[in-house]
Amino acid sequence: MIVRTTDEITGTDRDIADGAWRSKRIVLAGDGVGFSFHETVIEPGSVNEFHYANHVEAVWLIEGEGELLDRETGITYPLGPGSMYLLDGHERHTVTVRERMRMLCVFNPPVVGDEVHDENGVYPLKTVDA
Numbered sequence: 001m002i003v004r005t006t007d008e009i010t011g012t013d014r015d016i017a018d019g020a021w022r023s024k025r026i027v028l029a030g031d032g033v034g035f036s037f038h039e040t041v042i043e044p045g046s047v048n049e050f051h052y053a054n055h056v057e058a059v060w061l062i063e064g065e066g067e068l069l070d071r072e073t074g075i076t077y078p079l080g081p082g083s084m085y086l087l088d089g090h091e092r093h094t095v096t097v098r099e100r101m102r103m104l105c106v107f108n109p110p111v112v113g114d115e116v117h118d119e120n121g122v123y124p125l126k127t128v129d130a
């Protein structure tokens with residue numbers, strides 16, 4: 001059994017910030033469960049381009065407001081508390097934040113913990129030696 005709090009993660013190597021977002025990585029690849037689980041906060045007024053070419057991501061927004069643009073289709077979706085989106089096709093997407101967003105995210109395959117987005121918004125695919 002694994003039990004962790006975001007308070008104990010804050011300020012450690014599981015607490016990653018990159019520009020307008022901060023990700024507290026609660027479950028990582030090294031935990032050996034097949035996915036990673038993060039609490040991510042994105043600051044208001046920011047426009048964030050992402051593309052998880054190597055991962056499937058599920059996002060559940062629990063606080064804040066903004067919009068999600070699917071850059072593959074041009075469709076824009078409003079986001080608010082209770083919104084969920086699943087990037088099951090590795091879609092290039094843009095998240096525009098009106099009110100600070102706090103979300104819970106699941107990645108498969110799991111991230112190892114130190115990933116940040118490259119110039120294309122992509123996390124590199126990393127693995128942990130068993």
